[in-house]
Amino acid sequence: MNFNDLVRLRSSIRGYEPAKAVEKDKLLRILEAGRMAPSAKNNQPWTFVVITSAEVLKEVHKAYARDWFWQAPVVIVVKGRREDAWERKYDGYNALETDLTIAMDHIILAATAEGLGTCWIAAFEPEILHKALGLKPEEMVFAITPLGYPSEKGLMVVPKVRKPLSSIVEWR
Ligand SMILES: Cc1cc2nc3c(=O)[nH]c(=O)nc-3n(C[C@H](O)[C@H](O)[C@H](O)COP(=O)(O)O)c2cc1C
Structure with missing residues (x-):
């Protein structure tokens, strides 16, 4: 699949086959795409948490x-610490959110290429997620995705539904 087809194909999927497990080789290729993401100063300040156990999924x-x-x-959580x-x-801008977001986007596009569904989720309750995964307070999560x-x-x-190019591009 070429890149233009891939980005058009990716959609937020809000319905899954619960009994159909994701094959390990697919999962590893998806995580590898996340690993290859660029990051500021190549700090790679991320950890990918792959949740497949029924017990942890429930929480x-x-x-x-x-x-x-x-x-x-499966649920994938991309987490990281500001200090990493x-x-x-000049202004104290910290690249953590940008770096984690790019990695998650690589993961999501790679999943699409594997025929799998994903959905960006930012509207989760951080406190409950932290408790479910035993995360430290300094471990930040900006997005999670079902897979x-x-x-x-x-x-x-x-x-x-997307704005036309003519309304979002400024040619100078
Ligand atoms: C940063 C971000 C956060 C989002 N959070 C949620 C969410 O919490 N729940 C949800 O169902 N969709 C969420 N979405 C999905 C958007 O609603 C979706 O990307 C948008 O409506 C465009 O649809 P598409 O992804 O199918 O192209 C989020 C998307 C982004 C980029």
Whole structure:
């Protein structure tokens, strides 16, 4: 699949086949794509938490209580600490959120290329997630994603609504 097709194909999937496990080789290729992401000063301030055990999934799901989220057989959490990320000396900008977001996007696009569904989730409850995974207070999570084979409902993707290029590009 070429890159343009891939970015058009990726959609937020909100329905999964709970009993259809994700193959380990696919999972490893997806994580490898995250590993290859760029990061400020190449600090790679991330850890990818791959949750597949029913016990931990049960707790993680409480952080985002949606029916469709419960269906996913895998959840990926990208986490990191501010102290591990590059900081701009002029104004103190810390690249952690940017670095973790790029890694997550690599993961999500790689999952799409493997025929798997994902969905960016930022509206989770951080306190519940931290408790579920035993994270330290300084470990930050900006986004999590379910991962799995889309169900029929999950595949009923609404057409992409995007602003036209003419309204978002400034040519100078
Ligand atoms: C930073 C970010 C946070 C998001 N958080 C959520 C979320 O908490 N729950 C959800 O269902 N979708 C979430 N989404 C998905 C968006 O709603 C979705 O990307 C957007 O509507 C465009 O649809 P598409 O992904 O199918 O192209 C999030 C997306 C991004 C980029």
